[in-house]
Amino acid sequence: MNPVLLAEAAPGVAADFSQETIWASIVKAVLIVVFLLTSVLFAIWFERKVVARMQVRPGPNWHGPAGLLQSLADAMKLLLKEDMTVTRADRFVYLLAPMISVFCSLLVFAVIPFGPSLPFPWTDWTTPAQLTDFPVAVLYVLAAASLGVYGIVLGGWASGSTYPLLGSVRSTAQVISYELAMGLSLVSVFIMAGSMSTSQIVSSQTQIWWFIPLAPAFVIYVISMVGETNRLPFDLPEAEGELVSGYMTEYSSMKFAWFFLAEYINMLNVSAVCVTLFLGGWRAPVPDGFLGGALNEGWLPIIWFLVKLWAVMFFFVWVRGTLLRLRYDQFMVFGWKVLIPVALAWVVVLAVVQWLQRVQGMSFQQFVPVIIGVAVVFIAVMWFWPDKKAAPPGDGADKEPVDAFAGGFPVPPLPGEKLPPSKRFGKEVHGE
Amino acid sequence: MTPAGLEISGGETVLFWVIAPLMVLAALGLLFVKRAVHAAMCLVFVMVSMAILYIAQEAPFLGVVQVVVYTGAVMMLFLFVLMLVGVDASDSLTETIRGQRWIGLLIGIGLAVLLGAVVGRAAFPPAAGLNGGDPGGVANPQGLARVLFSQYVVAMEAVGVLLVTAAVGALVLTHRRRLTPKQDQRAVADARVRALPDGVVLTPLPSPGVYATSNAMDTPALGPDGEQVPQSVSRVLRIRGQEKAAPHAPGTELVETQAQVGGSRSTGTREGEA
Numbered sequence: 242m243n244p245v246l247l248a249e250a251a252p253g254v255a256a257d258f259s260q261e262t263i264w265a266s267i268v269k270a271v272l273i274v275v276f277l278l279t280s281v282l283f284a285i286w287f288e289r290k291v292v293a294r295m296q297v298r299p300g301p302n303w304h305g306p307a308g309l310l311q312s313l314a315d316a317m318k319l320l321l322k323e324d325m326t327v328t329r330a331d332r333f334v335y336l337l338a339p340m341i342s343v344f345c346s347l348l349v350f351a352v353i354p355f356g357p358s359l360p361f362p363w364t365d366w367t368t369p370a371q372l373t374d375f376p377v378a379v380l381y382v383l384a385a386a387s388l389g390v391y392g393i394v395l396g397g398w399a400s401g402s403t404y405p406l407l408g409s410v411r412s413t414a415q416v417i418s419y420e421l422a423m424g425l426s427l428v429s430v431f432i433m434a435g436s437m438s439t440s441q442i443v444s445s446q447t448q449i450w451w452f453i454p455l456a457p458a459f460v461i462y463v464i465s466m467v468g469e470t471n472r473l474p475f476d477l478p479e480a481e482g483e484l485v486s487g488y489m490t491e492y493s494s495m496k497f498a499w500f501f502l503a504e505y506i507n508m509l510n511v512s513a514v515c516v517t518l519f520l521g522g523w524r525a526p527v528p529d530g531f532l533g534g535a536l537n538e539g540w541l542p543i544i545w546f547l548v549k550l551w552a553v554m555f556f557f558v559w560v561r562g563t564l565l566r567l568r569y570d571q572f573m574v575f576g577w578k579v580l581i582p583v584a585l586a587w588v589v590v591l592a593v594v595q596w597l598q599r600v601q602g603m604s605f606q607q608f609v610p611v612i613i614g615v616a617v618v619f620i621a622v623m624w625f626w627p628d629k630k631a632a633p634p635g636d637g638a639d640k641e642p643v644d645a646f647a648g649g650f651p652v653p654p655l656p657g658e659k660l661p662p663s664k665r666f667g668k669e670v671h672g673e
Numbered sequence: 674m675t676p677a678g679l680e681i682s683g684g685e686t687v688l689f690w691v692i693a694p695l696m697v698l699a700a701l702g703l704l705f706v707k708r709a710v711h712a713a714m715c716l717v718f719v720m721v722s723m724a725i726l727y728i729a730q731e732a733p734f735l736g737v738v739q740v741v742v743y744t745g746a747v748m749m750l751f752l753f754v755l756m757l758v759g760v761d762a763s764d765s766l767t768e769t770i771r772g773q774r775w776i777g778l779l780i781g782i783g784l785a786v787l788l789g790a791v792v793g794r795a796a797f798p799p800a801a802g803l804n805g806g807d808p809g810g811v812a813n814p815q816g817l818a819r820v821l822f823s824q825y826v827v828a829m830e831a832v833g834v835l836l837v838t839a840a841v842g843a844l845v846l847t848h849r850r851r852l853t854p855k856q857d858q859r860a861v862a863d864a865r866v867r868a869l870p871d872g873v874v875l876t877p878l879p880s881p882g883v884y885a886t887s888n889a890m891d892t893p894a895l896g897p898d899g900e901q902v903p904q905s906v907s908r909v910l911r912i913r914g915q916e917k918a919a920p921h922a923p924g925t926e927l928v929e930t931q932a933q934v935g936g937s938r939s940t941g942t943r944e945g946e947a
Contacts, residue, residue: 657852
C-alpha cells in the first residue's frame, strides 16, 4: 500500500526503496501493465506459432511479419463482437467476475524484480527494477492468486447455466488443491533463502540457483503451476469435450476477452514467480564473479529475466503440445495423494537438514553418511514391505441375490450380499 | 520511528477514510441484500478491505494471511456450499420464534449501546506502530515466528491438533464402507472381454447413419452388407419406437416414400406420428 512506510518497516528486503517517490511508483505501475498487455499479445502468437511448428504446420502467418499482428486482429475482433448478456444471468456478478479475474492477475507483477537497481545515465538517480517489495511478498502473490479464483467461481455461477457452474466448481477445487502443493513447494525456498521477499530471494541465489538443491520442490512447483493456471494437461475447467468451455461458456465479446487476458497474464505470473524463486531471477546464467559481475549490473539483468521468463512460457506451450488431458478423478487423486504428501515430506526433510547444518553445525562431509544410511534403511523397508493382498476375485458374483424388501422396507445390502439387477437394466425393445 | 509516537502519514489517513466507509456499506449490505451469494461477496469485500488496512498499519503478514486463509480458503468453501446447495432464493421471513424480530432488535440495540460506551470512553495512547520501534518486533515475519514458536508453541500445537482432529472427524463421518471391490479400468476391461461369448461388443457401437433426407439420431446405419444395424440407434429411441428405417435399406422404396402419405414404419416418414 505504502512503499515508503513498508520499506522502513522491512528489514528483510534486499531492494532499497527509500529514495522512491510516488511518481516513480506510478510510472513503474503503468510500465508493468503495458508490459503485461503486450506480453499477452505476444504470448498468444508465440503459443500458436510454437504449437504449429510442433504439429508441422506454419501457424498464423498472414497479418504482419510472421503473423505477429494476428493476436491484435483477434483482440479487435473480440472488441467489435456483439456483447451478450444471457437472460438467466445475475447481471451485476456476471459483469464483475471477469473484472475480478483481470484485476487480480495484474497484481502479481508488482513484487516481481526485473533487475537490480537501475542507474539512469547522466544522473546519480537509481531505482529498483520492481514496483514494490515487502517481507511477505511471495505470500502476497499467493493471496492475489486465491482472490483471482473468485472471478472464475462467480463467472460460472452468475451465468445461470449448468456447464459454466460445473466448470467453475472444477476450477475452484483444482486451484485450491494445487495451491496447497504450490505453497508447500515455496516453503522450501523460504527455508533456504531465509526470507519471503522476492528481492531477498533473488539475492540469495548468487552461489546456486535454488532449482538445483531444491529439485523436488521445483518439480512440484512446475506441476502445480500448470494446474493452477488451468492449462493442458490440467485444463479440466474448460475441457471442450466435457463442458463446452467451462466457466467461459456464456461469455462473449469483451467480457470473454477479459477472462482470456487473465488466463494468459496468470501464465506469465506463475512463470515469473518460477524464475524469481527457482531460476535465479534476473541473475545471468554464469558463475558468481564472472567478468567482475558486470553481467548482473545495470539494465542487462532485465534481458536475463525476460529470456528465462519466455523459456518457462515455452515449457508451458511444449507441455500443451505434447500431453493429453487427464481424467478429473485421476487429476485430483494426483494432487491430493501424490503432490501434497511429497511436498510435505520434502519440507520436513529439508527442515531437518537445515537444522542439522545450521543449529548443530554439521558439515556436508559429516552429512553424506547420514543420507546414505537413511536411504539404505528406506530401501530395505520398501523391499521387505508386504505386498497388498489382491481382492478375492468374483466377490459375490455367484451368490443368490437378496430380497432388499424382506423386512417391509428397503435396506442396503451387507458386505458380500448382492442385489437383484434393476428392472430397468438392459431393457430391450419389445419383440426383439 | 520512535517508540513514543508515530506520525501517521497523510496517505494512510486518506486510505482509511476511503476504505472505511466502503467497508461499512458492504457490512450493511451483508445484512440487507437478498441473495446469499451477494451477501458472501459483501463479506469478501469487507475481508479484503480489512487486509488492506492491516497492511497500511504495518502488519503485512497479518493482512496477507487474512486474504490467503479467510478469503481464499474459508470464504471460498462457503461460496461453494451456497452455489451447490442452491441457497439462491431470498431468505424466508417467517418467524420461527414468536417475537423473534423484536428480541433481536432489542439485543442488537443493547450491544450497540455497550460497544459505543466502551469505544467512546477509551483513551488512545499515541501511535507506536506494531513494532513499537523494535525492528525485530512482531510485525515482521521473523519476529512473529519467534513469538509463535517459542512463547506460544504449545498453543500452536494444540490448535494444530484440534484442526487435524476436526478434519479427520469429518472424513470419518462422511466415510462409506465399500461393499464391493472397486471397479477400476482394468477390471471393467477384463469383464467385457469375459462377456464376449454373450454377444457383448468390445468396440464402441456403430454410430447412426447420416443421410441427406433424415436426421442422424433416429436412423440406423447400413452395414457393409447393406443391412440396417439396429444397435446404431440409441436404445431409448428403439424402446420408444422412434427409430426410422434407413432410406436405402433393401426392401424399402427410394423415391416413392415421399409420395406415400402416412407411410408405414419401413419407409422412413413417421415424423407426423411422433
